[in-house]
Amino acid sequence: MRRAEIVTAVVLGIISIYLMWKSGEPPAWDPDVVRFANIGMIEGEGPGSGFWPFWLSLVMLICCIFIGVNWYRRSSPPSQSDEPFLDPYGKKMLLQVGGGLIGFLALIHVVGFYGGMFAFLLYYLRHLGRHSWKQTLSVAVGMPIISFFFFDISMRIVLPKGYLEPLFIPLYDIFL
Amino acid sequence: MDVVAALLNGILVALEPINLSLAIIGVIVGLFVGAMPGLGSVNGVAILLPFTFVIQNYTGGATSPMIFLAAIYYGAMYGGAISSITLGIPGASTAVATTFDGRPMALAGKAHVALVVAALASFVGGTVSNVLFTAFAPALASVALSFGDPEIFALMLLAFATFVGLGGDDIPKTIFSICIGLVLATVGFDIVSGEPRLIFFDLTGFTHGIRFLVLAIGVYGIGEMIWTINTSRYGNTMSKVDLRARNIWQAVKDFRHAWRGTAIGSLLGFFVGILPAAGATPGSLMSYGVAKMIAKDPRQFGKGAIDGIAAPESANNSASTGAMLPMMTLGIPGSPTTAVLLAGMVIWGLQPGPLLFTNQPEFVWPLIGSFYISNVIAVLVNLAFIPVFLWMLRMPFTILAPLIFVLSLVGVFAAYQDMFDVWLMVGVGVAAFFLRILDYPVAPAVLAIVLGPIAEPKLRQSLLFSDGDISIFFTRPIAGPITVIALILIFLPLMKIIRDKIRRTNKETA
Structure with a gap:
């Protein structure tokens, strides 16, 4: 279970980075827009289309880091468990x-x-x-x-x- | 007086033959899913949601499908006790506390008393909470009418914050679960700018977004079933139940000794049920704890105390109605089941929230009326058909599980006629199973998926209005306190960690 805990945290961390990358994707019909131009405030429009998913994905990444820290400190139940992930x-x-x-x-x-x-x-x-x-x-x-x-x-x-x-x-x- | 008239009118509509029939069928289905270990109200409601399109097509409105699903919810709260008492394993998490005293009582040869007390306590809990709901809901809805975008977003933040501060699960995993639910809700086209977002691997199946039913049935139909098959590998012995009329009557008379537990459960359950992260399971556990604390002889608890059955059973019914209160008045569900009900309302073309009471009284009041009717039906069906439910509990899981898999797959296809969704649902189910083994809570993700499409536009509108200044969430008279409470709840676990650390350091230095 301990190994599964860290492997899952790493995989979910990679997924979070992918989601951050994907959230900043510019629209296909406008090649002039650069990646990540949509994750902040846009003049007269408010937050861009990538604002919400980008920052949430960042929070997900931070959570994965914390899960990793808890794994290292053996403070979460799965990180203390010697049982197999699946028997x-x-x-x-x-x-x-x-x-x-x-x-x-x-x-x-x-x-x-x-x-x-x-x-x-x-x-x-x-x-x-x-x-x-x-x-x-x-x-x-x-x-x-x-x-x-x-x-x-x-x-x-x-x-x-x-x-x-x-x-x-x-x-x-x-x-x- | 208006409320009483509206309620009476609603009860009359709920008593119309079609609605009454749906309530009876819903209660029976609910009692069954509640009684079956591994299934709960959320599974029943999620798996059967696609089938309510038939009811909507037939009746032409959203009232009857909602009455059907609400009756399942109600019935499941009653049903959980049956397996807790006779098998010693809770039919649903909401009936965990019922096993503490229900099982010892059954092993002492008094299973009939435990079953009757559980049913009657559930009825009282349901009735008290219905009255409280009727009293509070219109008032809360009228207050909520004045809410703007910042207030609604602050409420959503509060709903998520309660999961973090009061949920009791691993904090980083809970926050991850909330965020992934919110992110998955953004897949598809952005409704503000029209830009495509998160279309993974350019698959066209993602252009319409990830549909709620796909995720809900994936998690609660597929994932939960695999989880149950994996965990319930050992057989259980069913207690004998003596259901002679004389015994039943004696059990009904014994119920008067359970007044204390019933009163605690009915009141505490309702108010705990309103809290988003709480719901029926903590409500029943908390009521059990309080009932034990104030009992004349707390040592009897755990050995078959009558109050130990009445308190959690009245509480889980009361909490289930309590959880409906924020869902109906604010558009914020208090539990995974109410999240599915809210999604159902959106699918049937309703706009949940405070306006529901003013714009759709023909939907709201018959639904509230049906709570009263379903409660009466549930207690009658429960008491009259205990032998039938005991017989059904003997159904092997190797028959039930494949039938649920089939229903899940067919249900999702029937709803959207898209095989991509069916494949995605199975993928979601397997992923949910793996995450659950590692203690990632799934309920916050389900709530986030429902609330995401509402929360994001509210945040963006608020920030557009304030020109990007987040102080808008702190300076307004209603949004401000709600945001502050939400932030306190989010940082509560962190503060506890710091406090514990300081105490430890002080001890070491002393």
Whole structure:
């Protein structure tokens, strides 16, 4: 946990510097404006567009320095902790759950929301939850069906269907 | 008299079939999310916010969706006690203090008494806070009408300062959390100059800004679920509850012994709830502490004292209404849940703030009326369906968690129909999970994301008006004291550190 604390503080510090740099970006349509011209007061306009995000990002950077100081002095709980940032269970869980979510998102682009939903629920309930096939299939099939009638039919919000689109055309003919 | 008439009218609107049905459904959903460990009112409200567009489309106004979400908020405050008592793990952070005495009472075979006392104390807390809300809200809103840009910015500063001074979390991490929320709220086009800001890697998905729902559901739908899966890895044993009518009636009669805790919780909870960094969790813990302090026999606390259940339960309900007060009258939310409700009001086309009371009474009063109705519904549903909630608590998290993931993803897509937002939400959720392990508080960031788009224009307008002179925040009669209090709160932790250091040095030299 101690190492994670300082690594995170450094990463967040770098992000803060990037945000300060980005806040001072001049508008693309006006090449005459120099970087950071927008972080102070502009005559007749008040504070420029980069004023608020720039100074807040600076405060973020200062906070990261303080987090680093507290880490050095071992005065914050994570900087005193010998526990791992993620224990083996946590790592495995994150890989399985996070991986499942990324897989779900990727599948949406291929087989759409309903196909992805079915595959994700099948994976989660059967593989991670060790539920019976009866329970798994009832949830994995039931949820996409309920969602389809709720979103596509009643709310008329068409969720992406990817390559499974032709399968839904007869359903549209019947219900819409 | 005007207030009473407006309230009665509001209650009548809240009793219309559609609003009453939504309040009942909302309370049931709230009781469920409140009872499920790992879920709280903020998760329920954030995940279901996109679905309120359906209600708005159907009813054509913002009142019914708000009644629905407020009922979830209400129900969740009741529901938290169910798992605190029967499982020994709080259903939500607001019910942590209920476990101190609720669990020992359940282990002593009196779970039915604990559940009934918790429900009745919640009802009293809710009722007292509703009356206080009705009395204070119109007056506060009319005072707030005279506020200009510097006053509103000073109030926002005060809201953030309370997180720093009273939040109890790591100070640099709290300030970082507030600032990153405010910075992320600036992504997109600057409304004053029209210039694009912080369009990361020139991705077009950032041009419309980072939407509140994406962040809220990312943090509370995805991040919190991963956190709960990681932390709740061990099983729990549920206490047996004897729900025979005779026992329930006896428990109702026992409630009269809990008057002291209920009174403390109802009053203290409301006023603590108003403070932005406080809310229902500190409100209930504080009420528990005070109830123990003034009890005839404080040694009974922690062993199943009836006041030890009544105080935190009445307080969390009372504080939840208290947190609504600054949200409705000043446009400044007092808790993450009210931040989501405020964002919902903006999404439904309302302008939160003091003008709401004068410009939108047809929204405000039915909502306040619904607080009273939801409170009655919640106590009835809670008492009548305890066995159903106990059965639901047995639902494995391996079924609930994937369903919440699916709802989160579908909800965000349905709201904006943009896959970029869905990917971003999952990224935000994973980042929130990592930051939470390292004690970075997420609630200030969520509040900052909501308040950022209001705070920035107020600051810029004020500085434009004063020609860049920041003394405008100190010299005006209302803004001045608020800014000073905010600065004191910000520097309070620093002053404590200096004081401790001086004391240590004095001890060493002595």
